[in-house]
Amino acid sequence: MTAMTDTTTEFLAACRAAIGAAHVLTEPSDTGGYLTDQRGRYTGRALAVLRPADTGEVAEIVKLCAHYAVPLVPQGGNTGLVLGSVPDQQGNAVLLSLRRLNRIRAVDPINNTMTVEAGCVLQHLQEQATAVGRLFPLSLAAEGSCTIGGNLSTNAGGTGVLRYGNTRELCLGLEVVTAEGEVMSSLKGLRKDNTGYDLRDLFIGAEGTLGVITAAVVKLFPQPLAQVTALVALDTPAQALQLLQLAQSRCASALTGFELMSDFCLQLVCKHFPEQRLPFAQRHAQYVLLELSDSESEEHARALFESVIGDALEQALANDAVIAASLAQSRALWQLRESISMAQAHEGKNIKHDISVPISRIADFIATTDVLVQQAAPGCRMVTFGHLGDGNLHYNVSPPVGVADSAFLGQQSAINLVVHDSVDRFGGSISAEHGLGALKREEILRYKSPVELRLMRAIKQALDPQQLMNPGKVL
């Protein structure tokens, strides 16, 4: 904690009066979990961690921050990967935890909407939707602890984007506390509303730098009757791309998952989680996990999948394939995909890139960039996997065998530059689904046009003239 000035003491006293002393945390033993990012790379400092109970209390706090010129850092589940929800080292900010705003305010299965507070854990929302016979399709690795407010603030992606879009596409309205501490309530839950500027989408993905999202109306969908999963073995990303075309033309939006994984990814999984096994007799260079969601029946889904995959084998777009025969088998296939990040962590440090390129260029991107990375850092091992159907790869780099983590991480900036310059040449994005946070705010200056940066700064200045909302993030 920072040495207290009189003003700070006064500010914190006002915070205690606003939300209760029990929810103004200043002891390191209480605040520690909030101030370190989830990968454990960075610990910031703060005047206090504030835990308001509801939107009114959030507004009170933001007004106090505006009055005392205290910066604030909003935080949901603290599962972000780009240091977007932890404070910097200055220690003059407060951390505003939204976790106590965890009520589901309304569920409307006929309108296919759910009105939820920012601190609701994603998995809880999935369960609530299921309970009324609906699907909330946002799904990602951190779903057991991330919050919908964080998902919205970072416009999270995940495995359902191919069919259902990013978090942005799943939101019909927001409640936001502005930098002045006003409550903007736009929770109508309408599919169509063209009455002025799209404020909703401005706050979505702004990583808390323009205001604090306190609640949202999210879309629900009919629950599919059946889901069938398949794993296809093939030789190249280019083949995977052709398989994607085939599967989409035949299954349309019933194709809900299309995940690419290189052989090395799955080798790492089988090495570190020996209970997991690849269902093929021999190894192949690439694998694709496909998921089909069907509204008719399990039989219909299976027949369609068998036909599509049969055609893929016939057209030499696949070397081998298995279709899960049970829910357990289906889970085992997904488990392979979901264990890659963990397996990579067990293997040691790695340099992550969350990139996207146009889908049509993804195979060329991988081939070209693999060569460039090898030139820059010979012997590096590529852990390439991701949401091929969205053009989004987790293009991660593990050190050569025998190279120490510390030596390898010294090359991080150089490797980032090689990868991100290549992304840029392929017309891609250096942050597909994780946001900019504090981690990429400098780097983006190299890739974003001056016009876009100017407009972003003008908007920031207009909505947060005191520059108190999550400073040092995004811009």
Place this chain on the structure above:
Amino acid sequence: MTAMTDTTTEFLAACRAAIGAAHVLTEPSDTGGYLTDQRGRYTGRALAVLRPADTGEVAEIVKLCAHYAVPLVPQGGNTGLVLGSVPDQQGNAVLLSLRRLNRIRAVDPINNTMTVEAGCVLQHLQEQATAVGRLFPLSLAAEGSCTIGGNLSTNAGGTGVLRYGNTRELCLGLEVVTAEGEVMSSLKGLRKDNTGYDLRDLFIGAEGTLGVITAAVVKLFPQPLAQVTALVALDTPAQALQLLQLAQSRCASALTGFELMSDFCLQLVCKHFPEQRLPFAQRHAQYVLLELSDSESEEHARALFESVIGDALEQALANDAVIAASLAQSRALWQLRESISMAQAHEGKNIKHDISVPISRIADFIATTDVLVQQAAPGCRMVTFGHLGDGNLHYNVSPPVGVADSAFLGQQSAINLVVHDSVDRFGGSISAEHGLGALKREEILRYKSPVELRLMRAIKQALDPQQLMNPGKVL
């Protein structure tokens, strides 16, 4: 035309130098078609109509406008319904026609994208998509003459929203000329890009008040193999709502159309277009047009539709139903729906409301509001139809039989107030898919919260400090 000052003369000379004298129209015989709105209700005045050829020329013009402080009104196909693309009476603005920006810059069927200029006519884009085996699903009555730039600027809806979303959801990136005359080019065509504020969605739906959209990357989809249309007769909007639930749970996203039409709507169609016929032996109070798009086969689509509609009849959610047996029959059913506006025009003047409410409240809204309108204007005839699956109704009011148009239109403000206040009480929007333009900019002040209005004005001030972009629209 307005009397010319020296500055104006200088400005127009500069415009002629920038885009060629032939494209600076000042003669009333040349400009007339641009200055009157498509319903013929309003004719504005302008210094000139400017027809730049490309983005560079648009930027030149906008720079000149900024330099000479000349307001500009962007216009695409001039098919808008809210006076958003015609100038006001002051005569100090220029009309900027985007129609010459009509190139398709790129088509990428593998990325499922098309890069198009603002002046491309919507139908042309649909045809270009079809030519590469893809679907561009935006579809609306004006598609033969409206432009994609106008569609984007108004976030147009149409009949495909249920499955594919509004125009906003169909756009992956924009090229925009800012109020300062810079070109912001964000035409990457990525499904995922989280690198800062969502500028794209800010310009979409802003009706040209923040900048001029000059090009866009739009999404393409697999072309369905088969489309089957059905017309269902039933008694109440509440039944239609239940039918929607049933059809969506069984068909999921294959249900691509769900249009409600009251009996009176179709009576008007059959009266004014006697070659059109309702395919039922007797009349029913309400009708729903359903469309199913299938990626497997015509047989599969038909079997699914028969099963769903069979269940609807069995569950008494429908009185009667026909499934089109041919493309010609399918077109005839759609023709009924698409002729309503025209039939209503033939019947005389009417007061249009383009409203939305949560889907779950739409039946209650109709019942409640019908009573209120009758109290305000006894004998009025309700022409209620629209995109029930989106919660969007064209809730139009025709005069009582025997009441003259002029007398009836005198009641317009009173009737608007009754309808829009009711919309507001049902948590709806007074402009679902048409925008605000000049027509609803005063009215929205009654329904939009002060916070939202303040944020909108702050953004306008930040991006267009001289207030030259389409003045008098939206805000």
